[in-house]
Amino acid sequence: MSPPAPATVALAADHPGFLSPTGVEIVFLLVGVVTLAAAIVTVTTRQLVHAALWLVVALGGIAVEYLLLTAEFIAWVQVLIYVGSVVVLVLFGLMLTRAPIGRSPDADSRNRPVALLVAVTAAALLVTLVVDAFRTTWIDLDGPVQGSTRVAGAMLFRHWVLPFEALSVLLLAALVGAIVLSRRRGDTAAARGGKR
Numbered sequence: 001m002s003p004p005a006p007a008t009v010a011l012a013a014d015h016p017g018f019l020s021p022t023g024v025e026i027v028f029l030l031v032g033v034v035t036l037a038a039a040i041v042t043v044t045t046r047q048l049v050h051a052a053l054w055l056v057v058a059l060g061g062i063a064v065e066y067l068l069l070t071a072e073f074i075a076w077v078q079v080l081i082y083v084g085s086v087v088v089l090v091l092f093g094l095m096l097t098r099a100p101i102g103r104s105p106d107a108d109s110r111n112r113p114v115a116l117l118v119a120v121t122a123a124a125l126l127v128t129l130v131v132d133a134f135r136t137t138w139i140d141l142d143g144p145v146q147g148s149t150r151v152a153g154a155m156l157f158r159h160w161v162l163p164f165e166a167l168s169v170l171l172l173a174a175l176v177g178a179i180v181l182s183r184r185r186g187d188t189a190a191a192r193g194g195k196r
Helices: 023-044 048-068 072-096 112-133 149-159 161-195
Strands: 009-011 137-139
Touching (some): 149 161
């Protein structure tokens, strides 16, 4: 006896199409637009603290998108790790390195055209790959939830444990680097004050 097919995946022919979206799909689209706008403001603002706060909005919007896709565990991991840890680490790094709070001319590297070209190219490539991979697959958001914490945990710690640990070491190195930079600047300022 063969196992039943998953209820959450249907072919494109079974879906009513983009001209008759459901309420969840409309909310998903609106949250996606807000998240995209917050991400654009994050990389275009010249105030570092504002960039970190807009990053919270962008990452929170991604968590809401996961909730709308009935991936509650991944949504809360997004909130706890990215919003709760990474952004706090960025803010601590700003405080420890005594970065300017207001507008800073140092925040503009004059590489905006190159950065825009790289970002648009990466976005186009990512959208092309995702659309090509899932062109004929639809997810029924009103159906039963097929994922679980046990399955997500097994995938994370069986197949993705090395990148997970590498990321934790990278974040630790960033925090140590911020502390070292702040101490060097403090020692230089103290040495200048002592010479006077």
